[in-house]
Amino acid sequence: MSVLGISGSMRKNGNTALLVTTILDRVREAGIETEFLTLAGMDIRPCTGCEACKSAKWCATEDDDWAGVAEKMIGCEVLVLGAPTYYYDINGQTKNLIDRTYSLYHDRRLAGRKAVSVAVCADRGCERTLETIEGFLNTHEFSYLGYVCGKGYAPGDVRKDERAMERARQVADTIIRYLRPED
Ligand SMILES: Cc1cc2nc3c(=O)[nH]c(=O)nc-3n(C[C@H](O)[C@H](O)[C@H](O)COP(=O)(O)O)c2cc1C
Secondary structure (H helix, E strand, O other): OOEEEEEOOOOOOOHHHHHHHHHHHHHHHOOOOEEEEEOOOOOOOOOOOOOOHHHHOOOOOOOOOHHHHHHHHHHOOEEEEEEEEEOOEEOHHHHHHHHHOHHHHOOOOOOOOEEEEEEEEOOOOHHHHHHHHHHHHHHOOOEEEEEEEEEOOOOOHHHHOHHHHHHHHHHHHHHHHHHOOOO
16 A cells, blocks of 8 residues: 555544545545554554564564554555644654554664654644654654644644645645656
């Protein structure tokens, strides 16, 4: 699959999901395959720091939803990863997903893909949310196609952030140009 969008929010139809799907919708309209995953309702437990992944090259915690998301990440060309801001940083569910990808780092299983980061906050803290996502992307040797930072509190509020909605469309166009350079 070409473009995988993940919303790390526990709100299924929250602002993060809205921005990520805005990007995916435009990319799909250009005829490119996309898939959207929400971490809402998923059971993604924290990294235990057991280090078993150093030899197994896969996370030892196997009985939750992490592996399904990890397999989709391995299979994508472009990852759009979004998270809401909680206390000036990403929320716990997204952090659990990221921490567990340590198991994919030893063999650089995610290296060489492109990525877009998406962050939402009500007022302040988006910058660190983006930095945390970028830390994950840089560590795994993704290259960066851009970011979107949106403001909103209640689900759907980010629609009113016209700058963010426009930025989401611009980032989508960057993804399209990358995947379809001949167009
Ligand atoms: C536990 C918690 C912590 C939050 N911390 C912040 C914060 O530090 N800064 C901020 O501007 N908004 C904060 N918010 C507001 C959310 O970032 C905001 O509602 C955002 O739109 C949620 O995105 P979502 O709809 O995708 O879940 C917090 C919300 C919750 C529930």
